[in-house]
Amino acid sequence: MSILVFGHRNPDTDAICSAIAYADYLQQTHRPEAVAACCGTPNKRTEYVLKQAKVPAPRIVMDVRPELSDICNRHPVTASMGEVFYEVYQRMKDHDVRAVPIIDSEQRVLGVLSLLQLMDLIFRYDSDPLMARTVHTSLGKVRDILGGTFQHELQPNKLDELMVMVGAMSAGGFTERMQRFPAEKLIVVSGDRPTIQLPAIEHGVRALVVTGGYALSSGLVELAKLRGVSVIQSPYDTATTTMRIKSSQFIDSAVDTGFVPLLGKLPVDEALAKVEETSEPIFPVVNDAGILIGVISKSDLMHPPKQKIILVDHNELSQAVHGAEDADILEVLDHHRVGGGLKSTQPIRFINEPVGSTCTLVARHFRGSGLVPKPGIALCMASGIISDTLFLRSPTTTDIDREALQWLRTLCDVDLDQYAKEFFEIGSALRNGTPTEVVREDCKEFSEHGSRFSISQIEETGFDLFWDRKEDLRTALEDLARKNGLDFSALLITDVVSNGSLLLLSHESEAWDDINYPCLDRSLYSLPDIVSRKKQLLPLVSQLLATTRS
Numbered sequence: 001m002s003i004l005v006f007g008h009r010n011p012d013t014d015a016i017c018s019a020i021a022y023a024d025y026l027q028q029t030h031r032p033e034a035v036a037a038c039c040g041t042p043n044k045r046t047e048y049v050l051k052q053a054k055v056p057a058p059r060i061v062m063d064v065r066p067e068l069s070d071i072c073n074r075h076p077v078t079a080s081m082g083e084v085f086y087e088v089y090q091r092m093k094d095h096d097v098r099a100v101p102i103i104d105s106e107q108r109v110l111g112v113l114s115l116l117q118l119m120d121l122i123f124r125y126d127s128d129p130l131m132a133r134t135v136h137t138s139l140g141k142v143r144d145i146l147g148g149t150f151q152h153e154l155q156p157n158k159l160d161e162l163m164v165m166v167g168a169m170s171a172g173g174f175t176e177r178m179q180r181f182p183a184e185k186l187i188v189v190s191g192d193r194p195t196i197q198l199p200a201i202e203h204g205v206r207a208l209v210v211t212g213g214y215a216l217s218s219g220l221v222e223l224a225k226l227r228g229v230s231v232i233q234s235p236y237d238t239a240t241t242t243m244r245i246k247s248s249q250f251i252d253s254a255v256d257t258g259f260v261p262l263l264g265k266l267p268v269d270e271a272l273a274k275v276e277e278t279s280e281p282i283f284p285v286v287n288d289a290g291i292l293i294g295v296i297s298k299s300d301l302m303h304p305p306k307q308k309i310i311l312v313d314h315n316e317l318s319q320a321v322h323g324a325e326d327a328d329i330l331e332v333l334d335h336h337r338v339g340g341g342l343k344s345t346q347p348i349r350f351i352n353e354p355v356g357s358t359c360t361l362v363a364r365h366f367r368g369s370g371l372v373p374k375p376g377i378a379l380c381m382a383s384g385i386i387s388d389t390l391f392l393r394s395p396t397t398t399d400i401d402r403e404a405l406q407w408l409r410t411l412c413d414v415d416l417d418q419y420a421k422e423f424f425e426i427g428s429a430l431r432n433g434t435p436t437e438v439v440r441e442d443c444k445e446f447s448e449h450g451s452r453f454s455i456s457q458i459e460e461t462g463f464d465l466f467w468d469r470k471e472d473l474r475t476a477l478e479d480l481a482r483k484n485g486l487d488f489s490a491l492l493i494t495d496v497v498s499n500g501s502l503l504l505l506s507h508e509s510e511a512w513d514d515i516n517y518p519c520l521d522r523s524l525y526s527l528p529d530i531v532s533r534k535k536q537l538l539p540l541v542s543q544l545l546a547t548t549r550s
Contacts, residue, residue: 044427065323069264072294167196317341359384
């Protein structure tokens with residue numbers, strides 16, 4: 001199973017790029033199974049980064065709760081209608097399985113066959129002597145199971161309902177008994193006994209099986225041809241031959257067609273609730289078209305493996321991919337405050353440092369290990385630093401960020417000054433996104449002093465587009481807060497040219513009476529010296545909420 005390296009929900013450039021770069025670092029060092037992932041599509045600006053870096057976007061994974069397709073047996077033993085007892089039993093025995101899915105030629109599941117149901121084919125009619133001798137098969141299958149040869153064959157693939165008669169009694173008694181039954185339904189088993197073989201052929205039985213490796217005489221073969229009797233040579237003795245003929249029974253009548261199929265995309269906990277009252281030994285796992293992709297047992301559902309994940313650019317479960325609380329979190333690499341909710345069953349690597357960008361920390365990993373990142377990975381890390389520090393102009397910028405970006409300059413194939421200018425000009429959320437998309441871009445949820453709220457942040461070159469869309473954005477914030485059950489939602493619009501911001505709220509509470517910034521309109525404030533959500537705005541909001549609570 002892969003180890004997924006995740007940035008936070010509604011990811012920004014630093015979240016996406018740090019996940020890509022750290023996964024690359026891990027692959028080159030001690031975790032080759034690491035894969036960059038994200039729980040939201042990259043924004044336009046990040047798409048520009050990936051295109052310039054010639055780096056593929058991370059795998060989109062919206063929920064890390066294990067699904068059936070993640071844990072099922074992807075290479076199951078199967079069988080098909082038209083196969084016979086002996087073939088399927090040997091397959092189940094060889095692979096040590098107690099049930100198999102029955103599929104058609106297109107891999108669609110038709111039913112399930114358990115070992116008990118398979119054995120019932122042989123023993124279901126033990127109390128009825130006639131039915132116990134009846135076999136639904138074809139002469140071709142009989143020949144195959146015996147490992148024998150035809151001396152004469154007639155319609156070997158025809159589906160027959162045959163009654164097995166063993167010529168082990170006197171010729172007279174056998175002939176008298178044989179004539180009680182329709183000839184076309186009889187398959188006679190005999191050793192090298194012409195006194196049994198001749199009356200069977202004259203009676204016109206469906207087939208004659210000669211046991212012990214013996215062959216029918218040429219004269220009797222000619223007679224068999226005239227009477228329309230197929231002749232099979234068996235290498236086994238009469239008793240073994242008879243048992244093998246019974247084991248050439250088609251499995252079709254034993255297949256359970258009332259099986260419970262499970263969709264591969266079904267979460268494990270939902271699948272367990274669906275099957276916990278059933279007694280089926282296995283459950284076919286299928287895709288939306290009903291095509292088999294694997295099998296799973298109830299015991300597999302009881303103790304599924306956990307998805308292993310690594311968190312970058314966040315450490316709060318409220319910001320992590322859905323299902324992270326049930327995953328196995330191996331590492332955290334972050335530069336934000338330490339939030340609540342994160343737990344582990346064993347010690348983990350937890351790196352959290354007050355720098356401007358998580359990509360700075362990833363770059364330090366590369367340098368510390370003596371690894372030189374490829375130009376595309378170097379540009380990804382540079383982009384994360386440029387984005388989160390506003391090209392080293394944010395108050396969150398540290399000397400560590402400056403040193404990391406200077407090192408990355410020497411590894412990138414582009415001029416970072418020109419690149420940074422293009423980066424901030426491209427992908428304006430206000431120019432390209434709907435109001436809903438804007439307020440959900442780079443959106444993080446927080447819990448402070450009894451309040452749950454979200455803060456989204458976008459970077460723009462000027463505020464002109466904002467004034468044209470102010471009311472629509474306010475409505476989108478109100479919808480976001482209502483749908484997520486939040487006390488309020490906020491949007492920080494940062495101007496990368498003036499290094500100032502506007503703050504728009506879904507609604508105000510009495511907490512905002514004490515804010516020391518100009519109110520420009522209903523629930524709209526000018527924050528001329530604030531550009532960092534992490535270091536400036538969140539502490540301010542927390543202080544306001546604490547003052548109100550006290």
